[in-house]
Amino acid sequence: MSDLPPELAGALDAAARAARLLVTSDFDGTLAPIVDHPADARPLPEAARALVELSELPATPVALISGRALRDLRVLSSMPASVHLVGSHGAEFDTGFTYDIDRALLQTITDELTAIAAARPGVTVETKPASVALHVRNASFADGEAALRLAEEASARWDAHVTAGKAVLEFAVLATDKGEALDILRERHQASTVVFFGDDVTDEKAFRRLHGSDIGVKVGPGDTAAGFRIDAPEDVTTALRHLLARRAAGSGGRA
Template sequence: MTRTWTPGTSDAALTAIARTPRLVVALDFDGTASPFVLEPMSARALPEIVAQVERLSALPDTVVAYVSGRSMDDLRVITEHHDDSPVVLAGSHGAQYWYPGIGLTEPVAEARDAERDDLWAAVRPIVAKYDGVEFEPKTYGVGVHTRGAAPEVEEAVFAEVDALVAERFPQWRRRPGHHVLEFSSRAEGKDAAMVALRAQFDATGILFAGDDVTDEDAMGVLGEGDLGVRVGEGATSAILRVGSPQEIAPLLSVVADIRGAARE
């Protein structure tokens, strides 16, 4: 059962994850660390979340990662990431990684660039026909954003893009989200990112927070000793639910307080 966490309260699940020997805090970006914005590249993490990410990253045996569907290049821009950052990045739903002291470690990519360019060329003119719809070129595919569009426009553009992909690119993985429809040549989901981060840092516990359908891939592979946090409405296998990104900062603060005190 998922229970709603209210800022200012304590919760046994937060105490437990804060006390795990080696902790990975993995945060989805859009809608979790950052409130939604109309222009995708203007998204930024809430300052109070950035402050908690810095606090947690400074604690021993504690790593913070952003785990996003964004391509790595875009993710580095919106997270204001720099080369000496302690923050780990997992982009393209777990197909790309950036680790502190190592940098970008990309798995051998399938050579699908030509097909991706064809996909871009076919989707762009569809997007251009509709008001308030944004085209997002992605390393491994394409995103169509409808945050600025009317509901009937969203329905129409998604139907048209679905029909195109079904006809010409049927093997590409479809990923629906809040006002976004994405197609990718990569099969990795955020479940793969959980596996990779757990192995990379020998984590004994993962705190993962996310707000969307693709985040449930990650929630699904969390086990005993981990903690899933769902942001906002929707079906989830998370243990805790918070109302908004604004409530993620106080949640991280509780974890940092307990973890910091236990390690002084």
């Protein structure tokens, strides 16, 4: 496990002194390494432990913000109630949906994507309470590209919000995103500083909502609005343990 970049370590030291610190993270590719089969994803044990211990400190709310359905995020993350969960890119909070769901449209999208996937090995459809995702990670390049193209063409008929991720297209019947979810959490917990870890293009909307003393940490390569970058989920563990040690030494937040 590598050392943190000095600039990030210094920023986390400052964040640890915040009056109310909100610590947030994406799940896949950030807290949990990317795997071929989504159902096999699990958080790195030390990273998960650090998040839980942070959530037990005074004035330190903690949340996972994921594209996963809330039910799946709850099972895969195995987080206790002290860690708040936000699923479906902000459509599902552990306190309930943020908006009403157009279930007829959701079923139409599910049916059409299922038909696209049926003839292409490795292309899979993931249904969520507020969206449907088409995954091509395990398909051949030709089948994956064809499936994505057909899904994009079909989406012209749907009043759906399209989000492109790593080897996935997701079609939501709610126009929510991780940035909006971050704003809701910030307001709900009256956070003075926010830390957010993310790796995917869908996390950029959260990075762009950060300001002031907030800290955005991009995991892996790619253009980003985050102020800091680390290489892999193992480095997220290092960052969380660093933040935990500094925060705990100060007995939680202080002005």
